[in-house]
Amino acid sequence: MKKFINHIDDILVESLSGFSTAHADLVSLHLDPAYIVRKNKAANKVVIISGGGSGHEPLHAGYIGYGMLDAACPGHVFTSPTPDQMLAAAEAAHANQGVLFIVKNYAGDVMNFEMAAEMLAFENATVYTSDDCAVVNSTYTTGRRGVAGTVIVEKCVGSLAETGANLNACKALGDKVNQRISSIGVALTSCTVPAASRPTFDISDTEIEMGVGIHGEPGRRREVMREADAIITDCVDAILADFKVKNLTLGENNEALLLINGFGATPLMELYLIYNVAAKLFKQHGINIARSLVGNYTTALDMAGASVTLCLLDDEIKQHWDSPVHTAALRWGC
Amino acid sequence: MKKFINHIDDILVESLSGFSTAHADLVSLHLDPAYIVRKNKAANKVVIISGGGSGHEPLHAGYIGYGMLDAACPGHVFTSPTPDQMLAAAEAAHANQGVLFIVKNYAGDVMNFEMAAEMLAFENATVYTSDDCAVVNSTYTTGRRGVAGTVIVEKCVGSLAETGANLNACKALGDKVNQRISSIGVALTSCTVPAASRPTFDISDTEIEMGVGIHGEPGRRREVMREADAIITDCVDAILADFKVKNLTLGENNEALLLINGFGATPLMELYLIYNVAAKLFKQHGINIARSLVGNYTTALDMAGASVTLCLLDDEIKQHWDSPVHTAALRWGC
């Protein structure tokens, strides 16, 4: 394992320090407990707080700023943060209108945020993201994993909160957007957790992990490596099947947002090639790709691979996706 | 080699198609010869055209748009584009005020752009970027390589061109900015050129390549892997030594832009850690990091590694760096 680090125990703090120094116009960092909080926000608004294990950068701290998050709680690498971080972040960010937590649906994240929510003195609610459709048989699971679609939920809810909407409205929009998103990921290589200092899984030069999670969790199944057209066709089919299960009807003029997310080590060149394949396939199914995002938005450290995320748009979601946002990793309109 | 591709010969076209579809609001793609040209630009302006081998994405097509490039000519992977591409791009983009080529200083790029410039019917000039300070003994070389600093040159010149400045002024600013930039890169792994289907160089788990180029060209020397502090100290020292050679005096209140660029497979978490180390070291040398950019801006396919780029600011450069830009990969102020 070769990584740009000093001591394993200091990675997080050093990286967060770098982040908050590089983006000192947007955020400030607090340590013990660790959270990053937005500078310059309205005195009255629902504050949107997210967090999760580190290693998914730019998720979540990279999305703090106007039109998106108000604070983020970074856990250790791939380990959910702890309730004291969430409580401190909520205290620091609170703007008199309650707190909305956006939480990726993993046992650890759910339980830690749940305990924070129980202890929090302010009015609060939680949106759980669960866009990963990789695991077919839902009886196997307490709920699906939250993956790259989380970015879309955070963007839309952040936009609504900026308008002065109340906690219930923000929570409702978050749930609605989450419901309209489906994602699936493919890994070509494993990631290496710094503290473990060896790859999470072994995979040969002729295999891929279909349905992999953003922590390098094994997915649907190990498959043989194929050409991009074949791999992405399977991803698109999985998403379309999931839309069917979710009863999201796809008419003639369905507009959708297509997010091709890199897991960390996949060249942009390949991500755009994937986009090309996926967009064509979705179009063949009558889905009009009205908005696009291609890049490393929800990573798994140094994993090579990518995920395909489709979000079915409506006027409300489109409006909140398009609205101005000013964060380290997502910025437009201002 | 596992990559998201169909046939090696189609990678470029498929990836460019994906790019231009995903960013159809900004660009359009032309094939045979291949170039990408900006939509919606003023009828009268110096047009800024760049290009180079592919595999460095988002360089260059990702920087087409308001305030930056007007067209880009993508070559095959790591192979400079050909004059016919540049001529066609110039014809398509021309806006009655001449053409400025921004060219990374490599034999291949220089010669191909030179031939295009000789054949071009319009008034034109060329800025060569040569920010890589890796190779110490300059007698070894016809000139230094252009690396990540190219992004800064393109941003500033693009900004000036937007104001209606003439060709000479744009060329002069480009040369000035290039002169004030120094970069150096470190590779932890090799990249794999798709057509070659095996890594460009072998490197063990205990080695790094110091001074590597953005095509995986071997650099200054093979060194033993060390902690980030030690590696980045050497990078910072190389840049400071280069500033001395260039006679760029560093006073008390020197403002600089610090760019930490990932080569493609390095997690953002590590890039911010590098930023943290580099910013501290530069500050110790009286350099005030007034602007920052951290991310994958000039990549080398799937190489793990990063480069440190410092650009000494003045009011003019700062103004052009800060001005609005709207491209696929760099966007602010609009």
Next chain:
Amino acid sequence: MKTTFIMHAAKEIQQTILANENTLESLDRAIGDGDHYINMKRGAQAIVDIETELAVLSPEAALNKIGLKLLSTIGGASGPLLASFFMSMGKALQSHEGESHLKIANAFAAGVQAIIQRGKANLGEKTMLDVLIPVSNQFLLLAQQNSDTALICKGLIETAELGMLATQDLIATKGRAAGLGERAIGHIDPGAKSCQLMITSVCNLILKS
């Protein structure tokens, strides 16, 4: 139960965790995300680090403090679960008079109940509960039967081992391994393994003393 014993046990647990780095790490790499060892190590270290603070507390207060400390240190799925265990065990200990095996067994059971409530899992879902529930039941049984300390300790070591091994054949329905379906079969659950290790090391500590 004395606070000094709790501190002893904590150090013993820490040593056991450290000694089982490879085991815990590879189990969580196989069906999880590879961080379980480092999470447990961080938690154990945090408790040992506050030794002097803990030393002055009552056993009940010490257990509660351990829970709180774990809550703000471990994170992940195991953090809130283990934290809930110790906080509830401390609370339960407080509400029972006297010093007896049964009192401790009841407190242990209260801790396990807290895990069940927090994680909404139960026996057979391939989690730490597949060790903790049988151990708790066995503990209660042996204590009710007035078994002596050695018999209880040996019984719990054995039960923990069986529970841990049983996770190998299970499909996970809770936690990170739930995504794996059939592919989880053949792997021991990391949380079950670490609980078995902790229980065993504490029981051995008692047996030795």
Next chain:
Amino acid sequence: MKTTFIMHAAKEIQQTILANENTLESLDRAIGDGDHYINMKRGAQAIVDIETELAVLSPEAALNKIGLKLLSTIGGASGPLLASFFMSMGKALQSHEGESHLKIANAFAAGVQAIIQRGKANLGEKTMLDVLIPVSNQFLLLAQQNSDTALICKGLIETAELGMLATQDLIATKGRAAGLGERAIGHIDPGAKSCQLMITSVCNLILKS
């Protein structure tokens, strides 16, 4: 020189390039960026692809067209250099009357001059010129001496080989390998190798016919 011969030579060159994939690729991986083989392959294919267009042209016009085609096909450093070679060789052929070894040697020399001008390099800089300059000089010499075709071909094969091998001990001062300093020593220049291969295959073609 007939256009049919040029086409023959082009196909022969293509076969030689394809047969030397590993050699060319590893040389450019060692001191360049690994694309020289694929660049040469793309160039050779492009020429073979326009065979019917070339067939109707005069040798001079065919060489010029080959140059233009390479210019828009190869890219990289070798593209404009090889393109300049063929365009200049074609032009030079046009301006000389008759058909003689000397005429072709002069045209070859004009092509090499064009490479020198375009790339601003010269002998000893670890480039294709370390093959092309000695070969051109030897060609002129042998032609002036009225040597027969076989002697010329054998002489050029030998000179090309020596020039190619000589690049092994050189430090590069032009092209991508210039960044390497001392580290380039011990490696043959990929462009020198491909030029040696092309010259050798054309000479062998002539020798066989």
